[in-house]
Amino acid sequence: MAKESYYIVALPGDGIGTEVLSCALRVLRVVGELFQVEFKVEEIPCGGHYYAEHETEWPEGSFPKCEAADAILLGAVGHEVDGKTVFTKPGKPYPEPQLAGFAQVIGNRKKLDLYANVRPVKLYPGVKHKIHGKLTQVWEPGKVDYVVIRENTEDAYTGELEVIEDGRVTPIRITRRATERVVRYAFNLARRRNKQKKVTCVDKSNIIGAHRFFRDVFREVGEREFGDITLDYAYVDAFCQWQIRSPEWFDVVVGPNLVGDIISDNGATTAGGLGLAVGGNIGDDHAMFEPIHGSAPKHAGKDKANPLAAILAMQMMLDWLAARHRDDRLARAAERVEAAVAAVLQKGKTLTYDLIGEEKAARCSEVGAAVEQQLRMIV
Ligand code: IPM
Ligand code: MN
Secondary structure, rough: OOOOEEEEEEEEEOOOHHHHHHHHHHHHHHHHHHHEEEEEEOOOOOOHHHHOOOOOOOOOOOOHHHHHEEEEEEEEEEOOEEEEEOOOOOOOOOOOOOOOOOOHHHHHHOOOOOOEEEEEEEEOHHHHHHHHEEEEEEOOOOEEEEEEEEEEOOOOOOOOOEEOOEEEEEHHHHHHHHHHHHHHHHHHHHHHHOOOEEEEEOOOOOOOOHHHHHHHHHHHHHHHHOOEEEEEEEEEHHHHHHHHHHHOOOEEEEEEEHHHHHHHHHHHHHOOOOHHEEEEEEEOOOEEEEOOOOOOOOOOOOOOOOHHHHHHHHHHHHOOOHHHHHOHHHHHHHHHHHHHHHHHHHHHHOOOOHHHOOOOOOOOOHHHHHHHHHHHHHH
């Protein structure tokens, strides 16, 4: 059922995360106005800069707010002091220091059981990609349109660390439960997309035993429950070159956590770069949406980062909320926000340095304003 009001927790985090998220929230406010939906947005300061000041990654009571939210929007985490990344102190919350901002990214993914990280690799018309420092068009729109589904709770992301005499050991954990639910998510998505009806399992199962188990479970579930879907397999090293050379081969791709982390960034190369790449962390009861880029400390505070990934993350949130609550207003809003972003890209005038070069570059906030204007025009 459509809700009276949607409670959105916004976690701006660090660096450019705060700048791009403020553009996404600006567009969200306009969506509320144009489509007559109330969003109650609560911004929570967090991440590495917060840790550097307060020795905790966010104010007390923040996690319960994330739990209570209808959806979470995340900017980016990672902060530097004197050129060095801020890590949390040993013993809290993991056995070794971890990136400050862990609580928001990895903590939320695990504690809210956001088991599928959905990362579309889609090239919009008009978008250029940076090769050899120059902007050019190598890949064709329509030929880059697949979705990476990254398992989001285990693999090498366990936080476990064993001290051995000569070093450290971090285990790779693959369980049947986590694998079954994420591959099912991927198969169901291939059905819903109704394009090639194909799912590619990407792993390093030729050498990592735990990945062999991932592949076995993928095959089992696929053959047993999804007779209408083609099962396809690739080792991650070879996959990295195919996604550059023949991205049109892929429809839905699924893999263990670390594999998914790497291939989603690699795929972004063919779709205009990290400034446009988006991730939805999806569970059965909660979801968190984010641009997949980092906090880029060297660009922070300059109003120059590309806000389109954050805006598209917000768009993905609208789409997820629309389906979850059967809210037609949000479904229309999601479709129109995507159309507004596509139009700004196609016009090719008001874009940040990564898509148009330093000389012609618009500010981050100007791109946000251009999307707003476009959205008002087409609604
Ligand atoms: C991502 C990021 C995170 C990850 C970092 C910030 C822990 O790279 O969302 O892809 O590795 O998952
Ligand atoms: Mn990553």
